[in-house]
Amino acid sequence: IGMAVDLWSDVTVSRSDKFEFTVEGEGAADMPKNDTNYIVVGVMAAYKAANKQVPPLKYHCISRIPFARGLGSSSAAIVAGIIAGLVLAGHRLPCWGSEALLQIAANIEGHPDNVAPVIYGGIQIGIHTGTRWTTERAPCPPGLQLVMFIPDFVGKTSDARGVLAETVTRQEAAFNIGRAAFLVHSLCLGNLDNLKYGVEDKMHQPSRGSKLYQYLYPMIEAAESAGASCAYLSGAGPTVMALTSGASGDIFTQREKERTDTAVARAMMEVADSFGVKGKLIVTNAVHEGARVVKVDPPFSSDGITYRDNI
Template sequence: MLSKASLRFSLQTRQRALTARGMLFSPAAHKRMARSLSSGFQGFEDGVERDSVTVAVPATSANMGPGFDTIGIALNVWNTMTVERSDKLQIHVSGEGSGKVPMDDSNLVVFGVKTAFEQAGMKMPPLRFKCHNRIPFARGLGSSSAGITAGLLAGLVLSGTRVPVWGHETFLQLACGIEGHPDNVAPAIYGGIQLGMHTGERWLSSRVPTPHGLQAIVFIPESIGETKVARAVLPETLTYKEAVYNISRASFLVNALNTGNLADLKYATQDALHQPQRSAQFPHMTPVIEVVTHLQFFRPCSPC
C-alpha cells in the first residue's frame, strides 16, 4: 500500500508531525502547514539541542517507468531509528540488513547525522544508534535513501537546527548531496509520488497526486543489487529516438497520475533508457514486466 506523505518522528516523547496528504501545495498553503507543524513540535526551537530522537522513514521505489533518476514513490514500509547521546559510537541493528550493514561511521545513518551537525556548524557527539529495519537491504526499495534521510532528520533535531524549506529545500539539498539523485530521497522526505530535477543551481522537487486506490505490489529479489553495478551497464550516449521515446512516455505518466487515467499506464511506464539495459543483470525483470502488462497492472520500477 502506498504511504501517505509523512515523516514521523518524536523528541524523547513520541510526537507525530501532521500528515501532508497527496496534493500540490501553494506557497500560502505551505506556510500554513509549516505553522501547524511547528505548533505540533511543542516548543522545538533553533539552537536547543536534544538528548534523543526517534525517526521513521519509508521505503521508496524510484526510476518509475521512463522517469530514470527523476520519478519516485514512497511505500508503506518503514525503518525506525532512535539516536541517543552516549559516551562512544554504538550501532545496534535489528531486522533487515542485520549483520550486513556497516557498524561504524561509514553507515549512512551515521553519515547523515554527521552531515546535519556539520550543517549546524557543530561536531557530531558520540551517539548510540538503535535501528529496526523493515526495508529490505539493497533490494531496490531505497534502503540507502532511508538511511540518509533518517540520519539527516535525527541530526537536525539533536542539534536543534531548522533549515529553510520553501524556495530552498535545504533538507533535499543535503540528502541529494549524499545520494547523488533525487528520485529516492524526495519521496523518503516528502512522501507520495515525487518529481525531482536539478536546476543547475539546486535540487528541486514537486509532488504528483497519487490516484485513489492505486496500490503497489513489490517483487523482492533474493540477491542483493548494488547501485554502482546497476549504473555501470547504462550507456554513455543515447539516440534521439530513445530520448523521444522516454520523453513521450514520461509526459503520459505524469498526466495519467494527475488525471487518474490509469489505463494509460500500460504505455506510460515503458522505458528505453534503463530497463532493457539492466535485463541481463536482473533476469526476473522482463518476465515480471510481461506478466503485469498482460494483467494490466502497473509496470515495475527499476533499481537505482
C-alpha cells in the same frame, strides 16, 4: 520521479560515551555499522549544517525496508539520519524558498528522486535548477496498490550501472522523454490504464533485464496480463514493482474480486519460480507522509502545547 511506499524503518539516535551502531531486521547482516552507514552520514551532515561537532552517539535501526533492492533504503537512511541529527543538535532548517533539508539529502544521494518522497511523501518529481534542488508533488491515484517481488539477492549498484550503455541514441532519448511526460499526465488524470505506457523505457531496463535480471520482462508481462496497470524495475533493481487498482480505503475491507493484487502477486511469483529466483512478495500502498519524528527525550510537548502522539 519517485514514490513514497508504506515501508518504514525506525531509527533511534542517542547520546553516548562512545560510538555504537546496532541494527535488526532487513539487511542487518549486509548493512555497514560504521561511519559509512548512511544514517551516520546523515547525522554528520545535520551537525555540519548546525556548525557543531558531532558528539559520541549510539545508533539503533529497526530496518523494514529491504536493503539494496531498489526500494530506497539508502535514501531512507540518509533522511532519518539528518532529521535525528537536527533534533539532537537543536537546529532547524529554512523551508520556504530553499528546502534546505532536501538540499542536504540530495547532495549526499546525488539526485532528488528518492530522498524527496522520503521527506515529503507521495509522488515527487525532482530536478536541479542549476542552483538548487527542487521538487513538486504529482497526484497519486486513489486506491493504488503496489505489488513488489523482492529477490533474496542484493543488487549491486556498480553492476547495475556497469551494464548500461555509455551513450543513448536520439530515438531512445525521445522515447523516454515522451514516456515520462505521458506518465505524469496519466497520474494527473488518474488514468491507470495509461500507466503501462508511461513506465516504458529504452534506457536502462533492456540492458538490466537482459544481462542481470532475466526474469524482468516475463514478470512485467505476467503482472500486466493478470490485471496490473503497469509493472517495471524498481530503481536499479532487482525488485520488480507492479501497480494495481482498487477502491480507496484499506484493502482488507474490499472483496477480492474487486481487487487485482492477489492475482498479480501469484503471477509474478510463478515467473520467479520458473526462473529459479527466490524472493518474497509484499503488497502495500503509496503514502502521502514522509519521515517524521516519533519520540524525543526531553519531549517537544509541554503543559500548554501537545504535539502529535505527545512527542
